[in-house]
Amino acid sequence: MKTVADILRNKGAQVTHVIGPDATVLEAISLMADKGVGALVVTEGEKVVGIVSERDYARKVVLMERSSYNTAVSEIMTSNVITVTPEFHHQSCMELMTEKRLRHLPVLQQGRLIGLISIGDLVKEIMSAQQAQINQLEQYIRGE
Template sequence: MTIASILGSKGRDVFTITLPQTLLEVCSTLREHRIGAILIVDDKGKLAGILSERDIVRRIAEHGPDALQADTSECMTSNVVTCSLQDTIQTAMARMSEGRFRHIPVVENDELVGMVSIGDLVKRRIADAEREAEDLKNYLYAS
């Protein structure tokens, strides 16, 4: 299974912001859309960074509540690990496990085309395993 198959079922909607924005403003956006990470794009729509709830919590733990007034650019990850539509679910999961992050943007021909979370990937892996088990059970009982 590929990342394209996941985006085909969940959709390609991605929430993005442009800078400047404070962490407090980003927190409001995350809450409003019920998401755990947001992508930062430049004025041409190119991926410039990613910011997750974990990044914000880490910043608050280091600097206290005043951290929420900081500019997002001070806290975001700008060297973003991405995947493509053709990547397998296993490949994306390996990148996420290695980097210890839970969201990965999907980029095709330098264009942002979606984002998947570890939850999306695990959900698909479980569905695939259940389908395979059912197929095997049907095959054994049909013999």
Template sequence: MTVRAILEAKGRQIVAIEPDTLLASAAKVLADRRIGAVLVLSRGRLQGILSERDVVRSIGEFGAAVLTLPVSAVMTRNVVSCRQTDTVGSIMELMTNRKFRHLPVVENGEIIGVISIGDIVKSRLREFENEQQALQDYIKTA
């Protein structure tokens, strides 16, 4: 299975904020949308990614006053991305080894979606369920 299949199942919606968005506002976006990360874009170009972990880590390190800073002060700047043709196995390995849960999907320099570790788990579960059903159907006809 590929990243393309996951995007086709979940959709290609992208939630993004500007680098000068206050951290408190960004945290509200995360909570309101019930998501774990937002892309940080400036004039359509990827500048970083802000995750729940980034928010919690910055509050733990600097206190609540950090909520008045722009997300550019705490976001992850060196964003790792994937392509539609990447396999689920390679993405799982990448996310596990690098310890992150969200990956922008980029094709020809354009962001076309974001996948999360939860999206990957859901796709793998569907895959296992389909395999199980196929085996049960095979056994019934054997």
């Protein structure tokens, strides 16, 4: 069974898209759009203090008729961030994300942010594992 460390090794472990809690929501949404991502880890220095997503924007800015120009990221971010470590198995992450209705999991090692995995990363990993198993079974049936 693959671990988060394996997934990060394949996709790249660097988290290059983070934002501070004092940034405006407009800055966060602009960065997400520019980088083609659906969420940003919110950091103060090296410390993870939250996560902000497109879902947060839709529910806490648009629906509440706030202005993205003068609303701070800290006002809409999820501050009780659920994280995983590199040792977590991909199946455990999938269960956690399904149960908690999450789309992104920051990866911490000794309290330091080392990566971010998405539901898409996990689905890709599961599909790859299933295809490998299908290939093995086909080879077995053919007697190879």
